[in-house]
Amino acid sequence: MADVRIRPVTELDIEAICRIDERITGKYRPDAWEDRVIYYIRRDPDSSQVAEIGGRVVGFMLGEVRGGEFGLEEPTGWVEFFGVLPDARDKGVGRSLIEALLARFKSQGAHVARTMVRSEDKDIDAFIRRNGFAPAPVTALEKRL
Amino acid sequence: MLAGTLKAMTDEIRMLPKAYHDAVEHWQRHNFPEYPQLTERWQQYFPKDAEFCLCARLEKDMPTEIQVGDRKGQPKALAPKELDKEAAEQLLMIVRAQASTEFGSIQQHHGTFERANDPQDQTWVLRVMAEELRHGYQMIHLLTSADWSKWTDTKPQDMVEEILSMQTGSHVLAAFNLEYDSFGDSIAFAAFIDRVGKYQLTMQKVNTYAPMAASMPPMLREEAFHLAAGVIPMRRWMEAAARDRNATMDVPTIQKMCAKWYGRGLEMFGDERGGATNVKLGLKDLTNREAQDLYIAECGKMLDDINTRFVRARLAHLSRDDADKAYARIKDGKTVEGIRRDDLLRLPDRRFFRRRGEPAFQMIGHDGEQFTDVEEYIAHVLAHLPEAYRASIDVKHWIEMQRKVSRGEIELKKAINSMPRLARVGGACPCSKSVRWVMDVPEGTSGGGERLNP
Ligand SMILES: CC(C)(COP(=O)(O)OP(=O)(O)OC[C@H]1O[C@@H](n2cnc3c(N)ncnc32)[C@H](O)[C@@H]1OP(=O)(O)O)[C@@H](O)C(=O)NCCC(=O)NCCS
Ligand SMILES: [Fe+2]
Ligand SMILES: [Fe+2]
Numbered sequence: 001m002a003d004v005r006i007r008p009v010t011e012l013d014i015e016a017i018c019r020i021d022e023r024i025t026g027k028y029r030p031d032a033w034e035d036r037v038i039y040y041i042r043r044d045p046d047s048s049q050v051a052e053i054g055g056r057v058v059g060f061m062l063g064e065v066r067g068g069e070f071g072l073e074e075p076t077g078w079v080e081f082f083g084v085l086p087d088a089r090d091k092g093v094g095r096s097l098i099e100a101l102l103a104r105f106k107s108q109g110a111h112v113a114r115t116m117v118r119s120e121d122k123d124i125d126a127f128i129r130r131n132g133f134a135p136a137p138v139t140a141l142e143k144r145l
Numbered sequence: 146m147l148a149g150t151l152k153a154m155t156d157e158i159r160m161l162p163k164a165y166h167d168a169v170e171h172w173q174r175h176n177f178p179e180y181p182q183l184t185e186r187w188q189q190y191f192p193k194d195a196e197f198c199l200c201a202r203l204e205k206d207m208p209t210e211i212q213v214g215d216r217k218g219q220p221k222a223l224a225p226k227e228l229d230k231e232a233a234e235q236l237l238m239i240v241r242a243q244a245s246t247e248f249g250s251i252q253q254h255h256g257t258f259e260r261a262n263d264p265q266d267q268t269w270v271l272r273v274m275a276e277e278l279r280h281g282y283q284m285i286h287l288l289t290s291a292d293w294s295k296w297t298d299t300k301p302q303d304m305v306e307e308i309l310s311m312q313t314g315s316h317v318l319a320a321f322n323l324e325y326d327s328f329g330d331s332i333a334f335a336a337f338i339d340r341v342g343k344y345q346l347t348m349q350k351v352n353t354y355a356p357m358a359a360s361m362p363p364m365l366r367e368e369a370f371h372l373a374a375g376v377i378p379m380r381r382w383m384e385a386a387a388r389d390r391n392a393t394m395d396v397p398t399i400q401k402m403c404a405k406w407y408g409r410g411l412e413m414f415g416d417e418r419g420g421a422t423n424v425k426l427g428l429k430d431l432t433n434r435e436a437q438d439l440y441i442a443e444c445g446k447m448l449d450d451i452n453t454r455f456v457r458a459r460l461a462h463l464s465r466d467d468a469d470k471a472y473a474r475i476k477d478g479k480t481v482e483g484i485r486r487d488d489l490l491r492l493p494d495r496r497f498f499r500r501r502g503e504p505a506f507q508m509i510g511h512d513g514e515q516f517t518d519v520e521e522y523i524a525h526v527l528a529h530l531p532e533a534y535r536a537s538i539d540v541k542h543w544i545e546m547q548r549k550v551s552r553g554e555i556e557l558k559k560a561i562n563s564m565p566r567l568a569r570v571g572g573a574c575p576c577s578k579s580v581r582w583v584m585d586v587p588e589g590t591s592g593g594g595e596r597l598n599p
Contacts (some may be wrong), residue, residue, distance in 0.1 A: 014376075042272075
């Protein structure tokens with residue numbers, strides 16, 4: 001594994017996160033990432049993490065511990081937004097990020113971590129499962145209005 | 146429990162004894178009258194966040210052995226009496242200065258709070274102010290929750306009284322004696338001055354006095370938000386400036402705010418040549434210059450990010466890679482599609498407009514140019530400062546000192562230590578019914594009487 005440094009996200013990572021998102025989705029969405037990053041920073045700046053290689057931010061993962069969602073009362077560590085630059089993939093960056101989030105969740109009193117993956121995102125699904133997640137006994141239902 | 150809400154589980158919560166708690170709340174009523182708005186705005190802007198609590202928070206599970214300095218490896222002090230004399234005295238000064246910054250910044254934000262033109266920015270600043278109040282509370286907790294009588298003759302109630310009596314103009318550090326010219330200063334202050342706070346708190350995480358070290362992580366988590374509350378509005382100003390030539394915040398205005406605050410931020414690290422004693426005593430883990438160098442690099446990174454937002458908005462037709470290349474060329478001094486270096490933000494030279502530390506009064510220009518004629522230098526500095534600030538007592542005082550130093554009419558050391566006299570009402574409580582903030586402390590109280598969170 002290359003020299004990957006994992007550290008908590010800061011306000012000075014917003015532009016790097018925009019850059020990674022832009023590589024993945026082709027869209028520049030600074031407002032959306034500013035809103036998201038300040039949300040996680042103000043709730044718990046030690047949960048969400050970025051990965052650096054040679055001083056360059058190549059990946060990020062945003063998430064936090066919450067309780068009481070979906071009727072699931074127990075404190076739950078939610079893995080919510082993440083991405084790794086295409087040229088930095090398959091080097092364990094994603095794994096290092098998720099491990100850092102899970103460690104923080106545990107120290108915050110969570111005994112379970114959860115995430116939601118859209119069925120068409122096969123790659124993300126595979127990555128998440130490789131990191132020890134299994135389908136939860138919950139079915140997501142929706143109705144178009 | 147509210148849906149999606151969870152209280153942080155890592156800190157231990159402490160309340161001050163009633164007399165001190167009341168004194169802080171009393172101070173708040175006079176200096177921070179906006180505070181009651183927090184509850185309602187919290188519901189609107191931070192609906193699922195854990196509620197704000199005016200209390201001291203101590204991180205659990207911190208290292209128990211001294212991490213730096215001469216006594217590295219020995220057990221940390223749990224009570225003041227276990228400290229060395231020098232460390233104890235130095236620490237008392239640090240706590241007093243830290244407390245002064247916390248309460249001082251509220252007074253500064255208060256000055257222009259009502260003039261904010263964006264409700265979200267204003268609410269962020271309101272939260273910052275409340276958290277600064279909590280930080281001040283935390284410092285008072287350190288002074289009053291333990292017995293310091295071995296190291297100082299000052300009673301805890303008098304230490305607290307002294308802290309609460311400081312006004313803009315009598316604070317320990319210059320950055321907290323500058324009045325704001327507009328609400329924009331709240332933003333620039335959060336981006337530049339709270340950032341120094343982050344460095345100080347981070348360095349003190351190793352502090353040899355265990356309660357001081359344990360006070361830092363909860364404060365740092367709040368500080369992370371303060372920095373975002375400064376940087377994000379600045380990013381948005383720059384985006385607006387790129388799109389709209391009549392944006393209310395144009396680049397020269399933002400640049401001048403940077404010039405106003407940056408030098409004061411650099412000076413908060415203390416003299417560039419100092420800080421080794423604090424490391425030796427196990428109070429901090431970096432010397433002044435080491436910390437300042439990191440800060441300078443970080444401010445440069447901040448402006449690069451903000452400038453990128455401008456370039457992306459102005460040159461929206463360029464791909465990310467091409468925009469990054471364009472910015473690199475502009476930074477290098479080239480003009481790209483009409484954008485010049487001066488159209489973007491840049492960090493002033495670290496020696497520009499300095500009044501303390503190694504480069505104090507050295508007549509170095511905004512971009513590093515050396516001046517020999519004092520009047521030319523003053524004109525140069527004034528041209529780089531915000532107009533409203535130029536008319537302040539602070540700038541007037543600097544001009545006097547700069548002239549005297551350059552003409553050899555005052556010793557450099559005296560000029561460095563000279564503070565502008567701001568005409569200020571005395572700092573005691575303005576209520577007619579009392580002359581002190583701290584009241585009803587039983588005689589002979591020397592701390593230790595704290596109560597746990599009810
Ligand atoms: C998913 C993603 C984060 C993986 O990052 P990465 O740094 O390449 O992951 P790692 O190298 O740490 O891989 C960790 C494990 O997951 C596995 N994995 C990763 N991607 C995989 C895939 N597409 N299929 C199967 N397994 C995969 C790896 O093989 C590895 O397993 P191993 O350690 O047992 O060999 C990255 O591909 C990505 O950013 N994808 C796009 C994400 C996205 O669209 N985000 C927006 C929605 S929030
Ligand atoms: Fe603070
Ligand atoms: Fe702050």
